Amino acid sequence: MKQLFAKLYKNSEESFYEILRQNLNENKKMFIVTANPETFIMSEKDEEMKKLLLDKESILVPDGIGVVKAARLLNYDVKERIAGIDIANKLLELGNVSKKTIYLFGAKQEVIDSMKAVLNEKYQGLKLVGSSNGYVQDKDKVFREISKLNPDIILVALGIPIQEKLIYKHLNEFNKGIFVGVGGSFDVISGHKKRAPKIFVKLNLEWLYRIICEPKRIKRFYNNNVKFIFKIKKMK
Numbered sequence: 001m002k003q004l005f006a007k008l009y010k011n012s013e014e015s016f017y018e019i020l021r022q023n024l025n026e027n028k029k030m031f032i033v034t035a036n037p038e039t040f041i042m043s044e045k046d047e048e049m050k051k052l053l054l055d056k057e058s059i060l061v062p063d064g065i066g067v068v069k070a071a072r073l074l075n076y077d078v079k080e081r082i083a084g085i086d087i088a089n090k091l092l093e094l095g096n097v098s099k100k101t102i103y104l105f106g107a108k109q110e111v112i113d114s115m116k117a118v119l120n121e122k123y124q125g126l127k128l129v130g131s132s133n134g135y136v137q138d139k140d141k142v143f144r145e146i147s148k149l150n151p152d153i154i155l156v157a158l159g160i161p162i163q164e165k166l167i168y169k170h171l172n173e174f175n176k177g178i179f180v181g182v183g184g185s186f187d188v189i190s191g192h193k194k195r196a197p198k199i200f201v202k203l204n205l206e207w208l209y210r211i212i213c214e215p216k217r218i219k220r221f222y223n224n225n226v227k228f229i230f231k232i233k234k235m236k
């Protein structure tokens, strides 16, 4: 776990967006993993996850406030949380301005349909070259299609760890593209689910809001976060 903390992106959200902008405009390939305590815990029991998280091809961004706090406890100077959904929104915005191409993979078909409507309405400069819902059997086949289309931005909303593993498996078939596993972001951007009110985000309680809205998350949250806190205490 220590290696992951060392690798974590530590600068401000703004400076991260500057890197995004540059890489997008220079057609550089980039693989972003938005890390929360669950990601760190997974790296301990899942070799494939550990490998991809430590690979120099991936950039690890502190998505969960738990990760930011733990990193600080371990004396890493991490500026702030950078939420996956904000990265997704930023990429739509940057791609729109620079007239880039995008592929959307993941979530239910009705969510994808609403995403198309959002793109049509708000991001007319951004060209959607293809999309697939996340419930298709053969997900590798979707990636083979994506590699033919060679888009500038590829958002994969399948949930951790499937989205990260799939991106990592196919990354070498691409010579450009900003790849991000964005979890439930399509559900929110499309308007099918609500993001936490600003006050929750500001107080770093977005996780609490998600649990209140979806109580079935509590087991997943409890398992990962309690384990994470114990591990950090031990490391400290």
Ligand code: UDP
Pocket (backbone or CB within 6 Å): 106, 107, 108, 133, 134, 135, 157, 158, 159, 160, 182, 183, 184, 185, 186, 187
């Ligand atoms: N999902 C999918 N295919 C699947 C399982 C999940 O496309 O086989 C989608 C699901 O519809 C949701 C996203 O993956 O849009 C995962 O969302 P979740 O909120 O669990 O992710 P988190 O943000 O918590 O990582």
